[in-house]
Amino acid sequence: SQTIHQWPATLVQPVGSPLSLECTVEGTSNPNLYWYRQAAGRGLQLLFYSVGIGQISSEVPQNLSASRPQDRQFILSSKKLLLSDSGFYLCAWSGGQVYGYTFGSGTRLTVV
């Protein structure tokens, strides 16, 4: 069966520090991968998606970047965090156009 792993679960980082969140998927190949952010009291916002190794599409201009160095690995990064980067970051994968998404357990990031 397919599983998705995301870590860390919680993170407190100072403003201006770098960020690296990792997500890996097991039990499937060539998944579509997604990074979402959920700010307090707001809906889920798509940040990045990837349909293959090295292929990244950005949905919203921001202080973040994403990379997909391996088929089942998706990384969210920032060189310098802002207070507004605080939120609940969720990685998700999809097996194709007709399916919904399966989410990882999320990382709750607080920038202080």
Place this chain on the structure above:
Amino acid sequence: RKEVEQDPGPFNVPEGATVAFNCTYSNSASQSFFWYRQDCRKEPKLLMSVYSSGNEDGRFTAQLNRASQYISLLIRDSKLSDSATYLCVVKFYGGSQGNLIFGKGTKLSVKP
């Protein structure tokens, strides 16, 4: 603009009650529809897909009205464990590889 609108609630109901959530979407080209459930501080999890003919899964019934661009979720015989936020989700094809657009969710609280 692609939008999914939901009543944020909260819906406070007693155990055993029947409760209905509604959702409207703005893009008539939408192709797939889902209801997700999100527990407090957890990731969203797929509750059920919504099919054109309507579908039922135990105490949960989902319906779709394409002409009115309207989706509903009915929960019968509410349990305490049904307390959560219910997210209406629409999948648009083209552009962002069929990314999901999430409503902000409707919060349900089932009381003893």
